[in-house]
Amino acid sequence: MNKILFFFCNLIAVIGVSILFTTSILNKVMPMLGFAAYQAAAAGGYSPSDYVMNFIVINLFAILLIIIGVVAGYKIYKKGL
Template sequence: MNNILFFFSCLCAFFGVAVLFLTGILNAVMPMVGKAVFQAAMSGSYSPDDYVMDVTFINSSAVFLIGAGGYSAYLIYKKGMLEK
């Protein structure tokens, strides 16, 4: 049972890292996509700040997932070492 819990704890931490990675990529790419769309439409004025997303809550949730997953994996690992 501990192996399954350890796997899901590590998976939780990995999911948090993946979310941080994806939000970083999206914040870097979206202003470029916005500029391309603006140039295709030729309307209004372009500002890169209009295309930067606020992902503060998502990033803080991902950091919480990394911390909780890492801590629970550590506890499960230590408990498994004590049982042997």
């Protein structure tokens, strides 16, 4: 049973890392897509800051998932020894 719990704790940490990775990619890619849309439409003004999204709450949740996963996994690992 401890192996299953250890696996899921590590899975939670990996999900947190993947959320951080995804949000950072979105913040890098969206200004480029906005610039391409601006060039295609040729209307209005372009500012890269208009396309940067606010992921503070999502990133905090991801960091919390990583911390919980690592701490719980460590406790389960130590308990199994």
